Amino acid sequence: MQLALYRYSLPFLQPLVFKGERLANREGLLVSINGQWGEIAPLPGFSTETLAEAEAESLACLAALSRGEKVSPALQSVQFGFDCAQRSWPSNLPASLPPYPLLQGAPAALIQSLPTADWQASPPSRLKLKVARYAMEEELALIEQLAARLPTTKLILDANGGWTRQEAQRFCERLPLKQIDYLEEPCATFADTIAVAEATGVAIALDETLTRGEEWNYHPQLKALVIKPSLVGSLSICGALVQRARAGNLRVVISSSFESDLGLGLLSRLASVWAPDEPPGLDTGHWLTERVTTATGEVMTESLHCLSNMENSA
Numbered sequence: 001m002q003l004a005l006y007r008y009s010l011p012f013l014q015p016l017v018f019k020g021e022r023l024a025n026r027e028g029l030l031v032s033i034n035g036q037w038g039e040i041a042p043l044p045g046f047s048t049e050t051l052a053e054a055e056a057e058s059l060a061c062l063a064a065l066s067r068g069e070k071v072s073p074a075l076q077s078v079q080f081g082f083d084c085a086q087r088s089w090p091s092n093l094p095a096s097l098p099p100y101p102l103l104q105g106a107p108a109a110l111i112q113s114l115p116t117a118d119w120q121a122s123p124p125s126r127l128k129l130k131v132a133r134y135a136m137e138e139e140l141a142l143i144e145q146l147a148a149r150l151p152t153t154k155l156i157l158d159a160n161g162g163w164t165r166q167e168a169q170r171f172c173e174r175l176p177l178k179q180i181d182y183l184e185e186p187c188a189t190f191a192d193t194i195a196v197a198e199a200t201g202v203a204i205a206l207d208e209t210l211t212r213g214e215e216w217n218y219h220p221q222l223k224a225l226v227i228k229p230s231l232v233g234s235l236s237i238c239g240a241l242v243q244r245a246r247a248g249n250l251r252v253v254i255s256s257s258f259e260s261d262l263g264l265g266l267l268s269r270l271a272s273v274w275a276p277d278e279p280p281g282l283d284t285g286h287w288l289t290e291r292v293t294t295a296t297g298e299v300m301t302e303s304l305h306c307l308s309n310m311e312n313s314a
């Protein structure tokens with residue numbers, strides 16, 4: 001049995017802020033089990049575990065595997081990594097749809113630099129924008145511009161639970177609702193999010209509610225589950241969420257959390273299995289300036305920091 005764990009550190013194009021924490025590099029782990037890879041990369045501000053905790057549990061799991069034991073990690077990022085590295089993937093997976101573009105940054109700067117010229121010829125069917133980060137007026141002005149310039153594009157908005165019920169209602173009352181695909185997580189609780197939906201008519205998608213494993217119910221305005229397998233963790237829990245979405249006629253959008261190119265490839269495979277007709281939320285790779293795999297998919301282990309490398313007969 002071959003077992004290895006590596007750490008990567010990949011620079012961001014420019015530092016990104018996650019829930020108030022400024023990161024210049026994306027750091028994570030790559031696990032290899034008999035030649036099959038997984039990625040373990042808790043995201044500060046979104047994961048409850050730290051990278052150090054994930055590393056410690058990963059090393060313990062590898063030691064257990066090397067003794068011939070089965071492992072069931074407790075940390076979500078570690079569950080994802082080990083599940084991916086041990087999954088029997090179908091051999092001929094179709095490619096997933098191209099991801100919808102993700103816009104991130106200050107509204108004034110985005111209005112200046114909108115690449116609408118490229119988009120005019122073939123506008124994206126969907127476009128995602130982070131909200132609840134800057135002044136509400138500025139964000140609404142940007143949305144108005146986007147809606148006017150890209151009349152056939154549906155906008156996905158994501159507030160990451162950043163508003164009170166009242167703030168979210170003020171914002172949603174001024175949205176061009178026909179052009180909004182859905183709003184992810186306007187408020188910090190499911191009850192507040194649903195209250196905003198009912199008061200304003202906006203369509204809702206859940207994301208952090210699923211990552212945190214909180215309770216939720218079907219609602220006529222709940223339109224989609226945004227599933228981040230790398231943060232939810234266990235692929236069987238992700239599979240159960242997909243089933244529950246199907247049972248309630250909800251769309252499933254597979255989404256990333258700034259993984260390396262290897263992690264994005266794994267998420268793209270999961271998207272082609274779980275959401276073959278839905279453009280995934282995987283447009284985070286362009287924020288990283290370096291890769292961990294070659295063009296043919298080989299992991300460039302020589303450029304990574306090796307934490308463990310074992311070969312035994314177990």
Ligand SMILES: O=C(O)CCC(=O)c1ccccc1C(=O)O
Nearest residue numbers: 102128158255256257258281282
């Ligand atoms: O979902 C997407 O389109 C891209 C990923 C994304 O937006 C994201 C990335 C990291 C952490 C949180 C989020 C989010 O959905 O809020």
Ligand SMILES: [Mg+2]
Nearest residue numbers: 158184207226
């Ligand atoms: Mg989200």
